[in-house]
Amino acid sequence: MKEYAYFPGCSLEKLAIGYHQSALETTKKLGVKLRELDDWNCCGSTTYFHIDELLAYTLTARNLAIAEKTGLDVVAPCSACFKNMFFTQSHLKKDPDLAEHINFALEEDGLQFSGDLRIQHLLEMFTQDIGAEEIKSKVTNPLEGVRIAPYYGCQILRPRRDHDSAESLENPQYFEELLTAIGATPVDYPLKTRCCGGSLIISSRVAALSMVRNLLQSAVEREAALIATACPMCQVNLECYQQAVNQEFGTNFEVPILYFTQLVGLALGIPEKKLGIGKELVSAMPVLAR
Amino acid sequence: MTEASETYTFTFMKEVSSLLHAADGNPFPMCVQCGTCSGSCPVAAYMDYTPRQIIAMVNAGLKDQVLDSNTFWYCASCYQCTVRCPQNISITELMYALQRYSIWKSRYKEDMIGPSFSEAFAKTIMRTGRTFEPILAPSYIFKFKLREFFMEIQNATELMLKGRLPLLPPRIKRLDNFKRMIRRIIPMGGEA
Numbered sequence: 490m491k492e493y494a495y496f497p498g499c500s501l502e503k504l505a506i507g508y509h510q511s512a513l514e515t516t517k518k519l520g521v522k523l524r525e526l527d528d529w530n531c532c533g534s535t536t537y538f539h540i541d542e543l544l545a546y547t548l549t550a551r552n553l554a555i556a557e558k559t560g561l562d563v564v565a566p567c568s569a570c571f572k573n574m575f576f577t578q579s580h581l582k583k584d585p586d587l588a589e590h591i592n593f594a595l596e597e598d599g600l601q602f603s604g605d606l607r608i609q610h611l612l613e614m615f616t617q618d619i620g621a622e623e624i625k626s627k628v629t630n631p632l633e634g635v636r637i638a639p640y641y642g643c644q645i646l647r648p649r650r651d652h653d654s655a656e657s658l659e660n661p662q663y664f665e666e667l668l669t670a671i672g673a674t675p676v677d678y679p680l681k682t683r684c685c686g687g688s689l690i691i692s693s694r695v696a697a698l699s700m701v702r703n704l705l706q707s708a709v710e711r712e713a714a715l716i717a718t719a720c721p722m723c724q725v726n727l728e729c730y731q732q733a734v735n736q737e738f739g740t741n742f743e744v745p746i747l748y749f750t751q752l753v754g755l756a757l758g759i760p761e762k763k764l765g766i767g768k769e770l771v772s773a774m775p776v777l778a779r
Numbered sequence: 780m781t782e783a784s785e786t787y788t789f790t791f792m793k794e795v796s797s798l799l800h801a802a803d804g805n806p807f808p809m810c811v812q813c814g815t816c817s818g819s820c821p822v823a824a825y826m827d828y829t830p831r832q833i834i835a836m837v838n839a840g841l842k843d844q845v846l847d848s849n850t851f852w853y854c855a856s857c858y859q860c861t862v863r864c865p866q867n868i869s870i871t872e873l874m875y876a877l878q879r880y881s882i883w884k885s886r887y888k889e890d891m892i893g894p895s896f897s898e899a900f901a902k903t904i905m906r907t908g909r910t911f912e913p914i915l916a917p918s919y920i921f922k923f924k925l926r927e928f929f930m931e932i933q934n935a936t937e938l939m940l941k942g943r944l945p946l947l948p949p950r951i952k953r954l955d956n957f958k959r960m961i962r963r964i965i966p967m968g969g970e971a
Binding site: 647648 | 798799821822824825849852853855856857858859861862869871875878879882891892893894896897898900901904908909910912919923926927930933934937938941942943944945949951952953956957959960961963964965
């Protein structure tokens with residue numbers, strides 16, 4: 490059984506508890522063990538970079554150093570956490586002076602950063618390491634006839650520059666392949682890598698609501714019954730602010746937003762409750778019951 | 780151009796540059812004003828100046844106009860501009876640098892939510908090692924219009940009923956070590 494160091498991030502403790510539950514359940518069923526990092530701290534998301542860059546790198550370096558101790562590859566289910574881990578490691582490797590400074594601070598917690606981790610987003614672990622074929626072979630309840638819009642969002646794809654081609658940056662396909670593997674029908678829609686607004690939902694409400702509206706509109710126009718996400722921030726923006734969008738723009742959206750792990754879990758025959766399904770504000774039941 | 784204004788131009792560009800640690804540099808002075816960033820930005824319509832304009836303004840030393848604008852507080856960190864820039868400028872990182880600059884100088888408009896939200900977020904992490912959503916709410920909710928205020932309360936209530944809001948603030952175990960670690964990066968006197 491392959492084991493990974495798992496950095497859940499703050500959202501998965503409560504706000505995205507269904508993502509956490511379904512990540513643990515599905516990986517177990519697929520023969521992978523997620524070992525939660527010991528005493529991890531908040532990565533600071535994007536807001537920490539508004540205050541101090543050095544401290545932002547230090548916060549993430551602490552988690553990386555804890556992960557290094559396990560000797561395992563590390564996965565993060567949140568796109569913001571993933572981006573911070575991925576780029577903190579690459580920046581510190583390129584800048585030994587910065588790394589030395591941060592290691593001096595990490596000594597206070599008995600930690601050292603060396604920068605040789607393999608860091609993946611959870612969605613990548615599913616599609617690259619486990620693979621669509623393997624997942625397909627374990628599907629018992631295919632989600633036949635369910636039209637699902639895969640929503641990549643931003644920080645899984647950007648700003649990294651290690652993509653095979655411009656095509657895989659601008660029009661990736663691996664989320665679609667995963668949805669096909671679990672028997673669903675992936676919906677092709679133009680805004681799949683467009684931003685949900687992130688923390689602008691707090692700081693610049695009107696701008697963020699229009700971004701959410703555009704995304705929902707784009708998916709619904711292509712007849713998606715459901716949107717699949719891979720990030721707690723995206724999930725919350727698209728789901729919890731749908732009513733606000735409807736009020737602001739006079740629209741009528743009622744699109745359930747589930748985590749990809751919840752959908753994979755259903756296809757693997759795991760009971761809904763164990764996957765945290767039922768905690769969403771826009772119920773997925775009418776779509777899934779068909 | 781007088782000698783004084785030349786110095787000023789040079790200084791603001793340099794000041795902003797010096798706020799960017801990123802190892803391989805951020806060549807924003809090399810901007811060719813192609814506008815790919817503004818065309819790619821999903822928030823440009825809501826900004827006082829587009830990203831392309833802001834870069835030109837920083838390079839021209841228009842410090843006051845730059846700092847009085849909402850542009851960098853409206854950046855959503857989606858990095859669409861950054862991956863498409865033909866000059867390899869990390870425009871998102873430049874926006875972060877301007878945010879840091881405006882917080883350090885306390886140069887932002889009262890009704891801006893971004894700066895106070897970021898500060899509240901950072902302080903929570905420094906105290907406990909973790910975020911805690913309910914403690915962040917006062918940093919923005921009172922700046923909302925009435926309708927937004929009630930929408931936020933309604934959302935929070937529904938999330939709580941679904942068991943999706945934390946009731947107690949989480950904290951890391953090795954908090955003392957954590958705080959000492961932070962003090963080795965930012966000396967904070969008796970605070971924290």
